[in-house]
Amino acid sequence: MPKEPQNIHAVAARAGVSAATVSRAFNCPDKVAPATRELVAHAARELGYQPNAIARTLRTQRSRVLGVVLPTLLNPVFAECLQGIALAAARNGYAILPAMTGYDDEQERQAVTQLLAGGVDGMILTVANPTDSQALERLRGVELPYVLVYNAHAEHPCVSVDGEAAAAEVVARLAALGHRRIAMVSGTLAASDRAQQRYRGYLRGMAQAGLVPPALVEVPFVTSAVMALSRYLQAQPRPTALFCSNDLLAIRAIRAAHLSGLSVPQDLSVVGFDGIAIGQDLTPALSTIAQPSHDMGRHAVDLLVHAMERNRLPTAADSLYLPHAFHDGESCSAATGAVPEASGRSPSSRPVSPQGVTP
Structure with a gap:
C-alpha cells in the first residue's frame, strides 16, 4: 500500500x-x-x-527564498562564497536562487528585477560598483533587505575584508624582500570596486616604501591575459615583483613568466589575492592574500536573516570586515642580490567594524 x-x-x-x-x-x-x-x-x-x-x-507572505547575485562561478572564490551562503541559508530555513552577471551592470539590474519578480525575501549581492549601481538603487526603492559581499562601501551593509590594507601589506612585504620595481596587475579597473580598493592599497604601500609605482597593468580579458603579460614581461625595464588583484591573474602571470623565459620566484616574484585552493597545488605554490570566502557568505546570510527576523532593513552600521591572512607560498622570494629586511607589518587577525576602515 x-x-x-x-x-x-x-x-x-x-x-x-x-x-x-x-x-x-x-x-x-x-x-x-x-x-x-x-x-x-x-x-x-x-x-x-x-x-x-x-x-x-x-x-x-514570505517565500523563505534568498536571491544571490554574483559575477561568476568560474572564479573559485565566488563558488566558495556561494557554498557558505547555501549552507547558512539552509540552516536558517531558506532556499537560495542564484544569478550570475558576468561583471556587467545591466545584467546586475536584470538579475535583481527577475529575483524581485520571483518574490525572494532578501538578496545577497556582489556588484561592480555600489556607488552607482542601478541594481542597488532598485532594491532601496522597494525596500527589500540586502547585504553586499566582497564589496565595501560606507553607505551599504557589507561583509568584506579590508582590501586596501591587505594590498598595502603585500607591498610592504615585497619591499622588505628588497624589491624596488613592483608592478600591479588588474582586470579592467573600472569594472570592479574590489580591484580599485586593492589598487589604492598598492599605491599607499608604494608611497610608504618610498617607491615610484609604474603604470597599472590592466588585462581586460582573462582569456588573453597570458600573452598580454608575457609581452609586458619581455619589455625593459621589467618589474622584479608582480602584485595581482586576484589569484586567477596571478596564476596566469606565473604562466606568462615561464613563456618569457623567467623563473618564479628567482627572476620574478608573484603575489595574488583571494586564497583559492588550487593556488596551493601549483609549482611554485602561490603566495597570496587569503580572504575567508566561505565565512563571508555565511556571515552575509546571518546578517540578512537577523535583520529580517526583526522586521528591519540591514544598514551600513551592520557591516562586518573579516580578517585576511598572507599565505606565504613559493612564488615570492627576495629580489636578486637583495638582503631581506625584517617586516614590521602583519596581517589583520580579527573582525573589525567599519570605523577606522577605509572602504
Whole structure:
C-alpha cells in the first residue's frame, strides 16, 4: 500500500508538542526555542514530512527564498562564497536562487528585477560598483533587505575584508624582500570596486616604501591575459615583483613568466589575492592574500536573516570586515642580490567594524 502522507499533527505527536508549535517552528522559527525547533525538525525527518512551501508563503507572505547575485562561478572564490551562503541559508530555513552577471551592470539590474519578480525575501549581492549601481538603487526603492559581499562601501551593509590594507601589506612585504620595481596587475579597473580598493592599497604601500609605482597593468580579458603579460614581461625595464588583484591573474602571470623565459620566484616574484585552493597545488605554490570566502557568505546570510527576523532593513552600521591572512607560498622570494629586511607589518587577525576602515 502507498505510504499515507504525513501532516503537522503526525509531526506534533511524534515530537510531543502541539500542532501550533510545529506550525510556528516551520513558519516563525525565531519564536520557538532552539531545542524545540530541533525536536520538531527531528520528528519531521523521521516521518519524511515536508512543509508545503506554497501554502506557507500564502499564510506568512514570505517565500523563505534568498536571491544571490554574483559575477561568476568560474572564479573559485565566488563558488566558495556561494557554498557558505547555501549552507547558512539552509540552516536558517531558506532556499537560495542564484544569478550570475558576468561583471556587467545591466545584467546586475536584470538579475535583481527577475529575483524581485520571483518574490525572494532578501538578496545577497556582489556588484561592480555600489556607488552607482542601478541594481542597488532598485532594491532601496522597494525596500527589500540586502547585504553586499566582497564589496565595501560606507553607505551599504557589507561583509568584506579590508582590501586596501591587505594590498598595502603585500607591498610592504615585497619591499622588505628588497624589491624596488613592483608592478600591479588588474582586470579592467573600472569594472570592479574590489580591484580599485586593492589598487589604492598598492599605491599607499608604494608611497610608504618610498617607491615610484609604474603604470597599472590592466588585462581586460582573462582569456588573453597570458600573452598580454608575457609581452609586458619581455619589455625593459621589467618589474622584479608582480602584485595581482586576484589569484586567477596571478596564476596566469606565473604562466606568462615561464613563456618569457623567467623563473618564479628567482627572476620574478608573484603575489595574488583571494586564497583559492588550487593556488596551493601549483609549482611554485602561490603566495597570496587569503580572504575567508566561505565565512563571508555565511556571515552575509546571518546578517540578512537577523535583520529580517526583526522586521528591519540591514544598514551600513551592520557591516562586518573579516580578517585576511598572507599565505606565504613559493612564488615570492627576495629580489636578486637583495638582503631581506625584517617586516614590521602583519596581517589583520580579527573582525573589525567599519570605523577606522577605509572602504
